[in-house]
Amino acid sequence: MAVYTEVTDEELNSFIGNYDVGRLLSFKGIAEGVENSNFLLHTDKASYILTLYEKRVNPDDLPYFLNLLQHLARKGLSCPTPVPSRDGKLLGTLAGRPAALVTFLEGMWVKRPRVDHCSELGKAMAELHLDGMDYEGYRKNALDVTGWRPLFEQCGARTDSVHAGLGAEISRELDYLEANWPADLPKGVIHADLFPDNVFFLGDELSGLIDFYFACNDALAYDIAICLNAWCFEHDGSFNVTKARALLKGYASVRPLETDEYEALPILCRGAALRFLLTRLYDWLSVPQGALVTPKDPLEYLKKLRFHQTVGNAQAYGLER
Amino acid sequence: MAVYTEVTDEELNSFIGNYDVGRLLSFKGIAEGVENSNFLLHTDKASYILTLYEKRVNPDDLPYFLNLLQHLARKGLSCPTPVPSRDGKLLGTLAGRPAALVTFLEGMWVKRPRVDHCSELGKAMAELHLDGMDYEGYRKNALDVTGWRPLFEQCGARTDSVHAGLGAEISRELDYLEANWPADLPKGVIHADLFPDNVFFLGDELSGLIDFYFACNDALAYDIAICLNAWCFEHDGSFNVTKARALLKGYASVRPLETDEYEALPILCRGAALRFLLTRLYDWLSVPQGALVTPKDPLEYLKKLRFHQTVGNAQAYGLER
Numbered sequence: 001m002a003v004y005t006e007v008t009d010e011e012l013n014s015f016i017g018n019y020d021v022g023r024l025l026s027f028k029g030i031a032e033g034v035e036n037s038n039f040l041l042h043t044d045k046a047s048y049i050l051t052l053y054e055k056r057v058n059p060d061d062l063p064y065f066l067n068l069l070q071h072l073a074r075k076g077l078s079c080p081t082p083v084p085s086r087d088g089k090l091l092g093t094l095a096g097r098p099a100a101l102v103t104f105l106e107g108m109w110v111k112r113p114r115v116d117h118c119s120e121l122g123k124a125m126a127e128l129h130l131d132g133m134d135y136e137g138y139r140k141n142a143l144d145v146t147g148w149r150p151l152f153e154q155c156g157a158r159t160d161s162v163h164a165g166l167g168a169e170i171s172r173e174l175d176y177l178e179a180n181w182p183a184d185l186p187k188g189v190i191h192a193d194l195f196p197d198n199v200f201f202l203g204d205e206l207s208g209l210i211d212f213y214f215a216c217n218d219a220l221a222y223d224i225a226i227c228l229n230a231w232c233f234e235h236d237g238s239f240n241v242t243k244a245r246a247l248l249k250g251y252a253s254v255r256p257l258e259t260d261e262y263e264a265l266p267i268l269c270r271g272a273a274l275r276f277l278l279t280r281l282y283d284w285l286s287v288p289q290g291a292l293v294t295p296k297d298p299l300e301y302l303k304k305l306r307f308h309q310t311v312g313n314a315q316a317y318g319l320e321r
Numbered sequence: 322m323a324v325y326t327e328v329t330d331e332e333l334n335s336f337i338g339n340y341d342v343g344r345l346l347s348f349k350g351i352a353e354g355v356e357n358s359n360f361l362l363h364t365d366k367a368s369y370i371l372t373l374y375e376k377r378v379n380p381d382d383l384p385y386f387l388n389l390l391q392h393l394a395r396k397g398l399s400c401p402t403p404v405p406s407r408d409g410k411l412l413g414t415l416a417g418r419p420a421a422l423v424t425f426l427e428g429m430w431v432k433r434p435r436v437d438h439c440s441e442l443g444k445a446m447a448e449l450h451l452d453g454m455d456y457e458g459y460r461k462n463a464l465d466v467t468g469w470r471p472l473f474e475q476c477g478a479r480t481d482s483v484h485a486g487l488g489a490e491i492s493r494e495l496d497y498l499e500a501n502w503p504a505d506l507p508k509g510v511i512h513a514d515l516f517p518d519n520v521f522f523l524g525d526e527l528s529g530l531i532d533f534y535f536a537c538n539d540a541l542a543y544d545i546a547i548c549l550n551a552w553c554f555e556h557d558g559s560f561n562v563t564k565a566r567a568l569l570k571g572y573a574s575v576r577p578l579e580t581d582e583y584e585a586l587p588i589l590c591r592g593a594a595l596r597f598l599l600t601r602l603y604d605w606l607s608v609p610q611g612a613l614v615t616p617k618d619p620l621e622y623l624k625k626l627r628f629h630q631t632v633g634n635a636q637a638y639g640l641e642r
Contacts, residue, residue, distance in 0.1 A: 008432055008433070009429075009431060009432050009433065024429070025427040025428070025523065026425075026427045026428060026429060027429050028349075028351045028352070028353065028361060029351065029352035029353070030349045030350065030351055030352065030361070031349070031350035031351065031352055032349065032350070040349060040351070040361060042368070042427060047363070104347075106346040106347045106363060107346070107347060108330075108345070108347060108348050110330060111329055111330050112329075112330065202346065
């Protein structure tokens with residue numbers, strides 16, 4: 001849950017006055033986005049989301065994210081579209097923080113995705129990858145294979161306090177991934193955080209993608225691997241190959257996978273599992289005592305990692321080539 | 322900030338299906354209401370607020386609150402209007418909790434009310450009091466003069482840890498208020514919590530009143546006293562008599578004060594100040610160590626109480642009779 005920055009009446013009115021969005025009717029802080037403060041606005045024209053960027057987002061990255069959203073929206077992808085101010089800027093300042101106004105996207109995320117949701121997700125992700133092909137911005141993936149070991153080293157000896165033997169297990173996996181990580185896969189803009197809460201549906205139809213604040217340039221198939229981890233495991237830890245097949249078939253119906261991408265899926269899934277294992281481990285060890293926010297369980301991703309380690313080849317994910 | 326109850330997709334769809342509100346388009350937890358979980362819903366018809374009542378609200382009181390809102394809305398007062406389910410009920414159940422759907426009220430609360438806001442507030446409060454006259458429900462004010470001493474006793478010896486001598490000061494004030502509290506003032510439905518965050522404006526016009534979960538039957542002028550405390554002190558602790566005059570004149574333009582109400586204002590203001598001093602003191606002493614929520618400062622209301630103790634008669638509040 002976000003920590004909300006206080007915005008005074010004068011600051012808000014002055015900020016909104018910079019945009020051609022009509023008369024402000026309401027302004028509510030919403031409980032979404034752990035990283036930023038988000039407010040839902042109604043005006044006499046439409047609904048909007050106002051985001052104040054808090055500490056965890058690097059302000060230098062904001063033009064990449066906002067220009068990307070504008071680029072994708074122009075291509076026809078359903079995503080929050082930044083509203084330019086009267087002087088044409090996508091990024092403003094409110095209450096001393098970088099701030100942006102984007103269109104409000106109707107839809108709700110699905111807490112228990114079904115097979116058909118996975119298929120829709122696959123299609124939308126492939127459209128995102130195609131639409132991003134000619135985006136001119138570039139942002140390195142700060143959490144790619146080169147970023148995992150430094151993160152692990154920050155967790156240090158306390159790693160084993162979470163689970164006995166975890167440090168050695170991560171260390172072996174890092175050795176393997178660093179030695180075998182595929183370098184030459186097709187690259188482009190990836191979302192890098194397409195968890196169910198960032199994908200909106202209206203009924204059975206996907207209505208849009210949100211929260212592009214991990215977007216970056218990396219292997220397209222790595223985005224698929226993140227989603228196989230996030231969408232295709234059941235609550236009991238079992239892997240649902242029907243969901244994985246639906247996701248991959250949906251994706252391939254829009255953008256067919258190249259052979260090397262397909263064959264790399266098992267190692268990409270291992271890498272994606274380790275990436276979320278490491279960030280969750282780091283957050284777990286960093287949460288102050290007595291905090292009300294419960295960090296997400298790192299061991300969920302240890303189980304996912306172990307599953308992918310048993311996978312012989314990409315056919316295990318359900319898609320025949 | 323509210324603790325949000327998790328609502329599953331199935332529960333939500335089943336709940337919304339009971340109401341004639343159209344197709345659900347979005348559903349966001351909002352950061353309003355410390356006592357309950359509130360969600361802002363868009364449907365293809367309108368916007369609504371869905372409230373899940375958490376532990377601090379007594380479920381037996383909910384029919385009083387919801388029927389009151391319906392009564393006031395029918396009289397023409399601008400307030401959230403409960404939406405009846407298809408079988409005519411205002412109160413339902415969602416995620417194991419009592420739940421209600423109300424219309425969404427456009428408007429924003431004013432963080433720094435000006436004189437004209439106080440005048441509008443006075444008028445709206447008087448309208449609320451007149452509209453409530455023929456409401457058939459009855460709810461005792463749990464925090465009236467008879468409820469203050471038990472609350473103080475729960476704070477006990479730790480009171481002086483907040484401020485040296487505070488216990489003795491409260492004790493003397495309680496003796497005075499219990500001996501002199503006016504018994505025969507005109508009574509009716511009062512809001513009892515009309516702080517600025519419960520009063521919405523659109524521009525300079527008051528657009529509605531919200532959050533009736535302290536509403537009860539008590540002296541009408543006590544509601545005025547609560548507002549004199551909540552709206553007419555500046556951040557530096559000074560009393561702004563121009564604001565008080567505007568509030569009282571606005572009120573009297575809709576419902577003239579009777580002589581005994583007018584003359585009782587100083588003691589009612591002392592009582593209202595003590596009531597919020599005590600609840601804030603209790604919350605201050607009850608907050609667990611390490612909690613992220615900062616309780617409101619009880620001493621703000623000690624200063625307000627001391628101001629009213631110096632008031633000789635009601636003319637000090639700016640309204641001549």
